[in-house]
Amino acid sequence: MSLLRTLLLTTALVAAPFAVQADDRPWLDPKLDPAARADLVVKAMTQDEKMQMVRGYFGTKASWMGFDLPKGALPDSAGFIPGIDRLGIPPQWQTDAGVGVATQRSPTPRERTALPSGLATAATWNRDVAFAGGAMIGHEARYSGFNVMLAGGVNLLRDPRNGRNFEYGGEDPLLAGVIVGEQIRGIQSNHIVSTLKHYAFNDQSTSQSELDSHIEDAAARTSDLLAFQFANETGKPASVMCSYNIIHGDYGCENPWLLNEVLKQDWGYPGYVMTDWGATHSTVKAANSGLDQQSGFPFGKTDWFGQPLRDAIVKGEVPQSRLDDMVRRVMWGLFATGAVDDPVKGDQASSLDYAADGRASQTDAEEAIVLLKNDGGLLPLAKTAKTIAIIGGHADVGVLSGGGSSQVYPRGGMAVPNEGPDNFPGPMVYYPSSPMKGIQARSSATVTYADGKNVKAAAALAAKSDVVIVFATQWAAEGMDQDGLTLPHDQDKLIAAVAAANPKTVVVLETGGAVTMPWLNDVGAVVEAWFPGTSGGEAIARVLTGEVNPSGHLPTTFPASLDQLPRPVLDGNVGNKSSDRNRIYTVNYDIEGAAVGYKWFDKKGLKPLFPFGYGLSYTTFEMTEIHPVDIKRDGLIVGFTVKNTGTVAGKDVAQVYVAGTAWEAPKRLGGFAKLDLAPGESQSAEVTIDPRLLATYDSGSKTWTVAAGTYTVMLGADSDDIRQKVEVTLEKMTFDVRGKWTGR
Ligand code: GLC
Numbered sequence: 035m036s037l038l039r040t041l042l043l044t045t046a047l048v049a050a051p052f053a054v055q056a057d058d059r060p061w062l063d064p065k066l067d068p069a070a071r072a073d074l075v076v077k078a079m080t081q082d083e084k085m086q087m088v089r090g091y092f093g094t095k096a097s098w099m100g101f102d103l104p105k106g107a108l109p110d111s112a113g114f115i116p117g118i119d120r121l122g123i124p125p126q127w128q129t130d131a132g133v134g135v136a137t138q139r140s141p142t143p144r145e146r147t148a149l150p151s152g153l154a155t156a157a158t159w160n161r162d163v164a165f166a167g168g169a170m171i172g173h174e175a176r177y178s179g180f181n182v183m184l185a186g187g188v189n190l191l192r193d194p195r196n197g198r199n200f201e202y203g204g205e206d207p208l209l210a211g212v213i214v215g216e217q218i219r220g221i222q223s224n225h226i227v228s229t230l231k232h233y234a235f236n237d238q239s240t241s242q243s244e245l246d247s248h249i250e251d252a253a254a255r256t257s258d259l260l261a262f263q264f265a266n267e268t269g270k271p272a273s274v275m276c277s278y279n280i281i282h283g284d285y286g287c288e289n290p291w292l293l294n295e296v297l298k299q300d301w302g303y304p305g306y307v308m309t310d311w312g313a314t315h316s317t318v319k320a321a322n323s324g325l326d327q328q329s330g331f332p333f334g335k336t337d338w339f340g341q342p343l344r345d346a347i348v349k350g351e352v353p354q355s356r357l358d359d360m361v362r363r364v365m366w367g368l369f370a371t372g373a374v375d376d377p378v379k380g381d382q383a384s385s386l387d388y389a390a391d392g393r394a395s396q397t398d399a400e401e402a403i404v405l406l407k408n409d410g411g412l413l414p415l416a417k418t419a420k421t422i423a424i425i426g427g428h429a430d431v432g433v434l435s436g437g438g439s440s441q442v443y444p445r446g447g448m449a450v451p452n453e454g455p456d457n458f459p460g461p462m463v464y465y466p467s468s469p470m471k472g473i474q475a476r477s478s479a480t481v482t483y484a485d486g487k488n489v490k491a492a493a494a495l496a497a498k499s500d501v502v503i504v505f506a507t508q509w510a511a512e513g514m515d516q517d518g519l520t521l522p523h524d525q526d527k528l529i530a531a532v533a534a535a536n537p538k539t540v541v542v543l544e545t546g547g548a549v550t551m552p553w554l555n556d557v558g559a560v561v562e563a564w565f566p567g568t569s570g571g572e573a574i575a576r577v578l579t580g581e582v583n584p585s586g587h588l589p590t591t592f593p594a595s596l597d598q599l600p601r602p603v604l605d606g607n608v609g610n611k612s613s614d615r616n617r618i619y620t621v622n623y624d625i626e627g628a629a630v631g632y633k634w635f636d637k638k639g640l641k642p643l644f645p646f647g648y649g650l651s652y653t654t655f656e657m658t659e660i661h662p663v664d665i666k667r668d669g670l671i672v673g674f675t676v677k678n679t680g681t682v683a684g685k686d687v688a689q690v691y692v693a694g695t696a697w698e699a700p701k702r703l704g705g706f707a708k709l710d711l712a713p714g715e716s717q718s719a720e721v722t723i724d725p726r727l728l729a730t731y732d733s734g735s736k737t738w739t740v741a742a743g744t745y746t747v748m749l750g751a752d753s754d755d756i757r758q759k760v761e762v763t764l765e766k767m768t769f770d771v772r773g774k775w776t777g778r
Contacts, residue, residue, distance in 0.1 A: 061369075062122050068369035069304065072362045075121055079361065081344075083118050087361045089339040090115045092311065092330040093128060094138040099332055108179050108381075110140035112439065113311070113330050123368070124377045126227075128329075129180040131440035132187050132201050132217070133567065134171045139458060143443035144383070146174050147391040147568045148465060151200040151436055152187055153547060154402035154564035156213045156589035157649075159687040160708045163398050164213045168220020168228075170394040176224045177382040181373045183221050184275065184439075186230040188214040188265045190258045191547070191590045192237040192623065192630055195516040195604060200436040200546035200565055204589025205631030205646060206703045207260035208727065213589075214261075215268025222272065225372030230265055231275035232310055234258050234292055235623065240515045241606030243313075246280040246620045251733040253627035255296075256698065260726065263301060263773075272305045272367030276325065278313045280618065284323070287313045293324025300736060300771040305370070306363035309334070311439075317342040321352045326360040388445060396569035401685070403577045404562040404586035405650040412501070412538060412558035414580025414652060415477065419500040422479045424470045425532060426486030426525065427505025427544060432464035433563070433570035434544045438512025444568065459511035465568050469505065469542070472575025489531045496535040503540045503578065504529050510546025510565075515604060518596055519550045529553045542574060548592040550643065562586070580652060585685035585708070587649035587752065591631045594643045600626040600634060632753040633699030647689050647703075647752035653680025653713065657688060660749040660758040667775040669722040670762065672704075674749050676719070678711035685710045690721050691753065692728060693746040701748065702727050723747075726773045728764070738773060742766040 060066070061075035076084070091104050093111030106125050107114035113128035130136035132152050137143035149155065149167045158164070168185070175183045187198070191205040203210030214230075221228040235247040235258050249257075265271070274297060277286035286292065287309040297303045311330035314320055317338045320328075328339035336342070346352040368374050405413070415422070424430065432449025435441070438459035446466050454462025474481045479500070484492045486504070496502040506525045510516065520526065533539040533556040540559040543549065544566065551560065561584065563574050576582040596602045605621040607614075629637045632646035656677045663671040676688050685708055692704040705721030728745065729738035742765050749758040768776045 064375045071369045072365040076362045084361045088327050090329045126182050127180045128182040130184045132185040134442035135178050145445040148442035150399045150567035151565040153200050156203040157586040158401035161216045164216035165220040167398045168217035172221035172224035179381045181378045182227040184229050186218045188261050194548040197239045197514045200510045211261045211264025215265035218269025218271045222371050225376040227272040229273045229275045230271040232277035236277035236279045241619050243278045249623035252731045255731045257628035272371045285315045288320040288323045290323040305367045314338045318346050318351045326363050392569045395567040399566040399570050399573035400582045402586045403584045405584040406560040408559045419479045421499045422481045423495045423499035423502045424483045425492045425504045427507045429469045429505040430483040432466050434507045435463045435565045436510050459513050467571030469571040469574040472572045476579040486528050493531040493535040496532040501538045502536050505542045508545035533557045583652045583684040587687045591642045591646045592644040598640045628698040636700040645752050645754040651684045653682045653684040655686040657749045657757040660760050662762045669724050671722050673720045677716040683712050689750045691748040725769045736771040738769040740767040
C-alpha cells in the first residue's frame with residue numbers, strides 16, 4: 035500500500051471518530067435542503083418509528099376515547115403525534131385554527147387572542163394585515179406549546195348558507211387564495227406548521243360526510259382548486275388537510291384525483307396530507323390515493339393507519355415506498371418550517387403580550403368593517419349628538435364570534451355566559467370588548483342601552499334619542515348551515531320598529547356572512563362588522579365615531595334572496611329529517627361551475643343586495659388612467675391612479691377585473707391593491723394579473739391557454755361599479771398546470 039494511501043487512510047481513521055461524534059444525525063444540519071434532510075432521516079428510522087409518524091391522536095380526553103391521552107400530549111388540544119427523541123424529531127402538538135389558539139370543549143379553556151373571522155380578514159383586502167394576523171396567532175400557538183396550527187381554511191364561498199363561511203376567504207379564488215395564503219405565511223413565520231384546509235369542495239356542512247360533490251375538471255381547476263393553488267403558492271403550507279366530503283365518488287381523504295394527481299403531481303406539493311378528524315375511511319385506498327397522516331384517532335373509530343397499515347405493507351397492498359414517502363413528507367414539513375431546528379419550548383404563555391396581540395386583532399377588525407350605507411353622513415356619529423341609544427347584540431358587554439373547532443376562548447372569560455348550545459359547536463362566545471363602552475369613551479352623549487328583547491321599549495328609547503345604533507347578530511358555527519339569509523330571532527322586526535321610531539338609525543351587523551335587509555330603505559346607515567374578534571368592540575366604536583375611516587370591501591356577494599342562488603334549496607339531508615346515515619346525497623356544482631358568486635350574478639344578469647367588492651368610505655375616491663404596462667411570463671401588468679377627492683384620509687381597494695371570451699362568466703377579478711390616501715392625495719399603482727386569470731384551462735393537456743385576442747381590463751370600486759376600462763390585445767400564450775409559461 036503506497037505511503038500516500040496509508041497516510042490518507044490513517045487520516046480518515048483519525049478523523050472518523052470526530053466525524054461520528056460531531057453528530058451522527060446529519061438530517062439535523064439546517065444547512066441541508068429540507069428534502070435531503072427528510073430523505074436522510076427516513077433512512078435512519080425503524081419501521082415502528084415510521085408508523086408512529088403517520089397516525090395522530092385526538093388531543094382532548096373524551097369519555098368515548100377509551101384510553102388516556104398519550105404521554106406528552108397537551109390537554110384540551112386538537113391533536114398529538116409523539117416525537118422520536120433518538121432522531122431529534124419533536125412531537126407534533128396540534129391546535130386549531132384560523133383565528134387563534136382554540137380549545138376543544140373544556141371547563142378550563144386556554145384564553146387567547148382571537149382575530150376577526152377569516153371572512154372579515156378577507157374583507158380587508160389587505161395582504162399585510164392578513165400576514166400580521168397569522169404571525170400573531172402563530173406566535174400565540176408557539177408560546178402555548180403548539181407546533182402545528184390547523185388553519186388556512188380557504189373553501190370557496192359557493193353557498194352563503196354554509197355555516198363555516200366565516201372561517202374562509204370568500205367567493206373569489208384570487209382574493210381568498212392570497213389572503214389565506216398570507217395568513218399561512220404569517221403563521222409559519224413562527225417556525226411552526228400551518229395547514230391549508232379543507233381540501234376540497236367542502237362547501238357546506240349539511241350532510242357533509244354523505245355529500246358527493248360533482249364538478250367537471252376544468253371548472254374545478256378555475257374555482258375552488260384555484261383558490262387552494264393560489265393559497266399554496268402564497269403561503270407554502272407544510273400540510274394540507276383533506277376534507278370530510280365525497281368528490282366524484284371518492285372521499286376527500288382517499289381521493290386519488292385530488293391527492294395524488296392535482297396536489298402532488300400537478301402542483302408538485304412537497305408537504306403532507308393529514309385528514310380532518312374522523313375523515314379517514316380506509317387503509318389501503320387512502321394510503322395509495324395519497325393520504326400521509328391519519329388525524330385525531332380515535333375519531334373515525336378505526337385505527338386505519340395503525341396495525342391495519344402495518345399489515346397492508348407486509349401483505350404488499352401498500353408499498354413500503356409509500357410509507358417512506360408519507361414519513362418523508364411529514365419530515366419535509368417539519369424541516370421546511372423550522373419546527374425541528376427551532377422547536378417549541380412548552381407552555382410559555384405567561385410571556386405573551388396580549389395587549390400587543392389585541393392591537394393586531396383590532397387593526398384587522400377595523401380594516402374589515404364594511405360601510406354598506408351612510409345616508410346624509412349619519413356616520414361618523416355627530417359629536418353634537420346628546421343622546422345615543424344602543425340596542426341589542428349584547429353590545430353593552432361584547433361582540434360575537436363563530437363557533438366550533440375554531441373557537442378561541444376570551445381572556446377574562448365569556449362576556450355573555452350560557453348562550454347557545456351546551457354541546458359542540460357551542461357555546462356561543464362573546465368577546466368582552468363592548469362597542470357601547472367604546473362609544474361612551476369617545477362621545478360626550480348620554481348613551482342608553484336596551485337589549486332589544488322588548489321591541490316596544492326599544493322603539494320608545496329610539497324615539498327619544500338623537501341617534502340609534504342597533505346591533506344585529508347571526509351566529510354561525512361548524513357543523514350547521516344557516517336556514518336562509520334572514521337575521522334570526524326576529525331581529526328584522528326589531529330593526530324595522532326602531533327605524534320607524536327614528537330614521538337616524540345605524541345598523542351594525544355581526545354575522546357569519548351575507549344576510550338580507552328588508553329594513554334597508556328605512557335606516558340611515560349600515561355597517562358589516564362580521565365576527566370582529568378580541569378587540570371588536572373597540573374597532574366598531576372607532577369606526578362609528580370616525581377615528582377610523584372604514585375601508586372594508588365585501589369578499590362575498592350579498593344576495594337579495596335565495597332565489598338568486600344556483601341552488602335555492604340546499605342539497606343533503608336538510609334539517610336532519612332522515613336518520614339514514616348511509617344514504618349518499620349529491621351536490622351538482624356544475625350548475626354554476628367556476629361561475630361562483632359575482633360571476634354567477636354577472637352571467638345571469640342578477641342584481642344582488644350588495645355586490646362583491648362593495649364598500650363605502652367617509653371620503654371619496656377617483657380612479658383614473660388605467661393602462662397596460664407590460665405582458666410578461668408571470669402575467670399582464672396594469673397600472674392606474676387613485677385619488678382621494680374627499681376631506682378625510684382613507685384607504686381604498688382598487689379592484690382590477692378582466693373580461694375575455696369563452697370564459698365561465700363575463701369577468702374575473704384579476705388583481706387588487708389597497709391604497710392609503712390623505713385628502714387630495716393621488717397614488718399610482720400596478721397589479722400583475724396572473725396568466726391563469728386570463729386563460730382557459732384544458733384538462734386534456736393540463737395547460738392554461740391565453741387565447742390571442744382583445745381583452746377588456748377594468749378598474750372598479752366593486753364588481754358592479756366599473757370606473758375605467760381599457761382594451762388590451764394579447765398574443766396566444768400557453769402555461770403549464772402550475773401557471774408557468776411553456777415557451778409557446
Ligand atoms: C374539525 C374541523 C377541522 C379541525 C379539526 C380538528 O372537525 O373540520 O377544521 O381542524 O376537526 O379540530
